[in-house]
Structure formats: C-alpha cells, structure tokens
Amino acid sequence: MRALPRSTLGGVALGALLMSAAGVGAAPDGVIRVGSKSFTESYILAEVAAQIIEQVGEARAERRVGLGGTGLTYRALESGAIDLYPEYTGTLARVLLKDGSLETPEAIRERLAPSGLTLSGSLGFANTYALAVRADTAERLGLRTIGDLARHPELRAAFSSGFLEREDGWPGLRARYGLTLARTDVMEHALTYRAIASGQVDVMDVFSTDGQLERLKLRLLDDDRRFFPDYSAVLLARREMTERYPRTWARLRGALEGRLDGARMARLNAMADLDGRRVSEVAAVFLGGADPAGAGRHREMLAELAALTVDHLVLVLISVGVAIVLGLPMGIVAARYRRVGQLELSAIAMLQTVPALALLMFMIPLFGIGQGPALVALSLYALLPIARNTYAGLIAIDRTLLEIAGVLRLAALRRLLRIELPLAAIAIMAGIKTAAVTTVGTATLAAFIGGGGYGALIVRGLALDDTATILAGAAPAAAMALAFHALFEILDRLVVPRGLR
C-alpha cells in the first residue's frame, strides 16, 4: 500500500470532525494503546500499526513499546494495559496457549475468543526461529542443514535466553536432531551478532527476518526435519478495542494482512538495525508516507529528547516527591517508636534489595504498565534513603536538647518543626539528595514497563544494537543526575539552618 486513497482521507477528516464534535477525542477511552516486545521487528510493526491508527483518526494512538519478552507483553494485553501488539502464531500456540496443534490464525482466534482477545490474519511473512552460521564457516565445514551440526560438536553456540529454554527452541531442537555442542551460552541477541561476526561464537539463533543476516553474511541452516513451527506475524488485540473502533481494526487488517513478505520485513528491519533510521521513519516508508530527511530528522531527534527529558523529570520529581511525603513521616515514626521503627525500616530496606528492574516488573500484575506503575516502583525505591536518613538524623539529636524542649513546654508539633527537623536537616537533606540522584538513574529502567523517560532511548538502542541511541539516553540521564546534585548543593544552603553549617 503506497498511498492512501482519497476517499479514505476524506473519511478520516470527517471522522475526526465528528469525533471532535462529540468530544470523544479528549476522553481517556479515545486511545488505542499499542505495545510491542523489545526487538526491532516488533517495534516497527507496532509503529506501523500506531501510524495507521492515527491516519484513521477514530482513536488516538498511544505507544507503549519495548515492553520486554513474550510473557510480559502478553500479560500487558490481557490486563488491558495495552490494546494491541504484534505477535507470532507459533509463539501463541506453543508458548502462550501451550497447544502445538494450533497452526492457523483462525484456529488460534477461536481458542482465544473466551479470553476476550482476537488476532488479525497473517501479515504475510513468517519470522521463524532459525540457526545461523557465518557463510565462510558454512563453506569450510560444509554446513547446509541443522542436522549437519551433529558432525561438529566442537562448535560454540550463543542463544537468546528465550530460545535456550523454550520447548520449541533449543531443548526440542537438540532432541529432534540429536545435537551436542561444545558450548551453549545465553547472550543478548544484539550482542551475539557482534560475537558471531568477530568469530567468538559459531552458531546463533536468529529470526528469519533479521535485518542483519544479509549484511553480516550469515547463512541460515535448513530445518530439513521441520522442527520449527510456523511463526506467522499477526496483530494480537483485545476484542473490546476491535469492537469499539471497528474502522480502525478493519484498516489495520486491510493494510497489513498479507502485505509484508519475509524479504520486505528483513529490509525494514535492516533499515532500523543497520542504517540507524528511526523506527517511525521506517514505518512511514512502509506506509508510503513522506520519508523525513536529514535536517528534519535532527530536529525531530531534539524534539524527542526534549519530550523524554520532561518525561524523565516528571518521573523523578513525582517519585521523589512522593517518597519525601511518605518517607519523612516514616522516619519520624521510626525515631519515635523505636521497635516499630526497626520493623518499618527493615521492611523498606527489604524493598531495596529487590533489583529495581524486578520491582518494576512486579508492578505489572498490580498496576499494569506505563508511567503510573513506574512511579509507584520508583517511589518505593526512593523511600529508603529518605526514611532512613530522617530516622538517623532524629535519633542523633543530643538528648539534652530534646529534654530542654520539653522543659520549655514546646508542644509536640512545634518541637518537631522548630527543633527536631531543623536539627536533623543535614541528614534529611542528604537522604533526599541520594534519593533524587539515584532515582534519575533508576528511572531509566521505567522504560522497560512503558514508563517513558530517557530509558526509552536506552531500551530502543539495546534492541537495535545502536550505541549512539543508547548514549543519547544514558548521557542526558547522567547530566540530569549531576544537575540534581548541583541543585541540592544550592537547596542545602536554603534549607539547612545557618547555625548548623
């Protein structure tokens, strides 16, 4: 589909007009949330879908991309945190529904019906798992099929973690072909490409539409015993959304079903992975829209960075703000009632031992995905330094000074505000400073659950194996951490009483 038919554009305009008249556009349910897993193809297909949704104009598109692996993204869809994401029939049948006999989109659709989900027809290509070796290795060892690997147990393999564990991945494959390899390591997919190119790894799992295959001169080994199932790409959606926005769903299916063959998808992937083009451009190229050129791209990048900066600031300020509002009283309570306090502080400390990424993941079943749950997780994470330092600052106050406050008959609140908190100000401020600076860093992880911020660039950069994009996210985050540090040096002068400095 190269260009939009005129009648459709007219329809879009009319639809938009009707919508704005009805005020639907402003309503929170006038939104279709598009999710994706965190690899290039998923990003591109989600972006294509989002752009189509925007063209139809029936609803606004909200991008919640790069959610991570299959389980996470599927759960996000089930919980209603997203309405739609690109999936593969093989994954649906074997991993999610655990029934390998489901082969066609129709069969899967029928099975999914009770859970309120539906899917499009095949988009036209299958992204199956495959094993790849370097072309020169294949020549040298005469490797043509997966079965040929059995003759070379000295080869080293690196697999993505999903592939290594899934029944339809390495365990099943090894059994089917009777393979043994010298080493099978888990490795981040994007990094494995580098490792195989430099010869540190001989065999890797790939997706048959990987953009890298052609450029890195990798050869796919033939699955002559037909182990890998059909992984046709489809759009998986909540039926509720398809019913509420029937025109959008129809357009998504019309524009995508059967329109993408494997070679085309591989080229789109290569544009993003290897040419460093933005996912939004790649999607626009596919949809036949304008291809934003150099200068515009630069400006767009800056605009995105500005938007992400705002996102990130919001994440940090709100979560640290909430942590202050909760942590300060918690520290005060802990200092007042020591035994309860120890319990309370241990509980918060325990939260801190949960890795930040895991804490973010725990938010998904509770609160779904997006900025909200990210804020909850970040606030919990910022709680400890603030509560702990407030406690430490308060219990360190000279007992005589507290007794004198009693003798001077200061009421509890006055004593707290006029005497205790100011005397603990240095410790409390240090806690808040620690919380703010570390939250700037931790907030980059929010992007893994669709929370936005600089982490979005880092996640995308990781998925696209694009160091520049990773740095574009990491460097501003570091700068922001430094800025917060400087800001607090100034705040210290204002908040900490002069007599204490």
Add this chain to the structure above:
Amino acid sequence: MVDEVTKRFGAAPALDAVSLEVRPGATHVLLGSSGSGKSTVLRLVLGLTWPDAGSVRVDGTLVEPATRDGLLARMGYVVQDGGLYPHLTAFDNVALAAEAQRWPRARIAARVGELADLTGLDGDMLRRYPRELSGGQRQRVGLMRALMLDPPILLLDEPLGALDPIVRAELQEQLGRLFARLAKTVVLVTHDIREAARLGHTITLLTAGRVVQHGTFADLAERPASPFVTQFLTAQTLESPGARPGG
C-alpha cells in the same frame, strides 16, 4: 521538696533515700563530685525522670506526669554550656518558651531586651548563632532563656562548668548579684566548692547517692558531719578548677 527518694539506674541506686528541703527565695547548692547523684535530683524535680521510691514535691504539688506541665511553667532550667539550639539565633533560643505560649512578637522583643540588660549581654550578640558566641555569652543566653517567662524557681545544672577560670569567677559574681536581686528559689548543682560557698545560702553535700551533710558553708567547714566532708573540701583546692564534671 525531695522526700526519701530512691532512683536506680540499673542495679546501683543513683539516689538512695535522699531527702532535702529548699527554702523559697533562697539559693540552695547541691554539691558533690560526678556520680554523686546531684544532677538526678534536678531531673526528678523537672519530671525528666521518675523516682523508684519516695516522692518529689514542688510548692506542695507532687511531681507526676499529670502535674508536670503545670509545674514546668514555674521552673527555669539552665544546663552546662547553655544547652542552646545550634540552628537558632541567641534571640530565638531565648524567645522559644514565650513563642510556645503565643506571646505577641513585640512583647517577646521587649522581654528579651530586658533580660539582655539584666545579664549584661550586648544586643548585637542576640543575632548570632550559638557557635558564634563565647562560652560565657552562651551561658548568659541560656540563663536568659530560663528566665524568659519569669519563673519563680530556677534550676541550674553546672551552669559554669564549661567556662575557663577567669570567666567563671566573673560569672559567679554576676550570678550572686542576680539571684539576690531576683529573689527566686534557686537550686544550683555544682562540684565547685568555691561556687557553693559564694552562691549557696544552704549547701547539701552528696556522695554516691546519699546526703552527707546539709547546712551552710560554715557548718560544713567548721562542723563536718564526717571525715569525708573535710576530705571533699580540702581536695577541691588541689583540683583544677576548669575540670569538667559529668554530674
């Protein structure tokens, strides 16, 4: 004031059946070396700690949690080195008690000015933070703070303990004049025999939580109740006057 009071910290009694009576309007000195229990007496009177046995009365009222606040209104408390809040200026330190009673700003300022005149503190010093003041100045500010609401009873715990000998002698002189002029009931805790002699109408010598002798300085010097009294009085002349006792 204190009747048969026993107070224990752990196994050893800090005060062992101590009784003493303070005449209103007079200055009474609790004399003793550190660990004698003399500071504990003040803390019991202030309701900062409670007796394990016996009772403490102020003007006939039993000191207990229910009466504590009302009684505190009648008492001012001065500790070693002033016990000032480092984050507040001298003025704000002095004003605290009046602020808590919601005095209007002007009345507070007038009263602080009055007290500054009384203690001989330069008005300029009031804007300073405690660490910007000398030890003697801090002690004056501490005294002003205790006097802010003009309480009839003044309790001082080693008020001059942290000062060097010259300032100490000067302030002893000043305190003596001040106590005479204010006609307050004063209980002063010290380990310094000269301070006791100079300021106390009556003196109670304590050791190891027991009263050794109660009387005027002349009584103690001329009619010692036990050899310890003489020993205590003579040992002091050898002791460095700047030493810091714990209480």
